[in-house]
Amino acid sequence: xxxxxxxxxxxxxxxxxxxxxxxxxxxxxxxxxxxxxxxxxxxxxxxxxxxxxxxxxxxxxxxxxxxxxxxxxxxxxxxxxxxxxxxxxxxxxxxxxxxxxxxxxxxxxxxxxxxxxxxxxxxxxxxxxxxxxxxxxxxxxxxxxxxxxxxxxxxxxxxxxxxxxxxxxxxxxxxxxxxxxxxxxxxxxxxxxxxxxxxxxxxxxxxxxxxxxxxxxxxxxxxxxxxxxxxxxxxxxxxxxxxxxxxxxxxxxxxxxxxxxxxxxxxxxxxxxxxxxxxxxxxxxxxxxxxxxxxxxxxxxxxxxxxxx
Numbered sequence: 001x002x003x004x005x006x007x008x009x010x011x012x013x014x015x016x017x018x019x020x021x022x023x024x025x026x027x028x029x030x031x032x033x034x035x036x037x038x039x040x041x042x043x044x045x046x047x048x049x050x051x052x053x054x055x056x057x058x059x060x061x062x063x064x065x066x067x068x069x070x071x072x073x074x075x076x077x078x079x080x081x082x083x084x085x086x087x088x089x090x091x092x093x094x095x096x097x098x099x100x101x102x103x104x105x106x107x108x109x110x111x112x113x114x115x116x117x118x119x120x121x122x123x124x125x126x127x128x129x130x131x132x133x134x135x136x137x138x139x140x141x142x143x144x145x146x147x148x149x150x151x152x153x154x155x156x157x158x159x160x161x162x163x164x165x166x167x168x169x170x171x172x173x174x175x176x177x178x179x180x181x182x183x184x185x186x187x188x189x190x191x192x193x194x195x196x197x198x199x200x201x202x203x204x205x206x207x208x209x210x211x212x213x214x215x216x217x218x219x220x221x222x223x224x225x226x227x228x229x230x231x232x233x234x235x236x237x238x239x240x241x242x243x244x245x246x247x248x249x250x251x252x253x254x255x256x257x258x259x260x261x262x263x264x265x266x267x268x269x270x271x272x273x274x275x276x277x278x279x280x281x282x283x284x285x286x287x288x289x290x291x292x293x294x295x296x297x298x299x300x301x302x303x304x305x306x307x308x309x
Contacts, residue, residue, distance in 0.1 A: 105187020219299025261297035
């Protein structure tokens with residue numbers, strides 16, 4: 001463990017002997033970290049995907065923490081044994097792009113570090129626009145400055161609370177990006193909202209984003225039934241309840257973690273009915289297919305859903 005910036009701790013996770021390798025992962029992937037006290041939180045892997053001997057993550061101590069980041073900072077210590085999931089990836093790097101353009105806000109730099117490392121391995125051209133309050137709050141600045149000296153690389157820091165600083169002008173940034181480039185964004189909700197507005201005219205397949213928090217309230221209006229195709233059981237979802245809550249109440253407990261629709265753990269196939277999507281994982285095109293949903297936060301627009309459970 002070490003401080004990477006003000007309020008940001010970096011952790012290096014290594015396998016317990018006799019194992020000497022961890023599962024392979026792709027740039028942009030994340031893991032579930034099971035913390036003391038029964039908490040489970042998702043953290044992006046920030047190291048080079050070529051590395052199998054370790055995983056690296058970084059955790060910002062959020063002032064509005066629900067317990068996860070505070071636990072990492074205050075209770076996790078060097079030498080502790082932790083349980084993690086295998087890596088999953090909802091924010092992949094498209095390695096076919098002629099130019100990769102990354103926009104990071106604060107701790108949103110973590111998945112992008114892994115993407116840049118992969119670009120460097122493949123010799124792909126890349127640009128990074130990294131926004132933080134001040135240099136002291138920006139993790140991995142020294143590493144990024146060193147990487148920026150390489151060929152086909154460009155890094156621009158934006159410290160809006162530094163003397164003379166101002167907010168990153170996303171519209172201007174994206175106006176300078178070639179039409180055939182792929183653009184990626186990770187960071188706080190206001191940055192992601194501005195990013196989505198500024199990229200609305202770009203082809204959906206060239207625009208990528210990852211959320212660390214939900215931007216939309218869960219669907220809890222209720223008033224529909226859920227049928228479980230495999231078990232033949234059914235449940236009525238009432239106002240104020242989620243599908244996940246109702247399933248757990250009858251003893252069915254599918255895999256789940258964040259309860260906000262940002263990690264993808266609770267994704268279930270939809271066999272019949274029309275979901276009311278509220279997650280931050282599926283793309284607009286994937287939501288339009290209505291063939292899966294996140295049961296922790298999504299509801300139904302139809303009177304009945306049939307799920308592959």
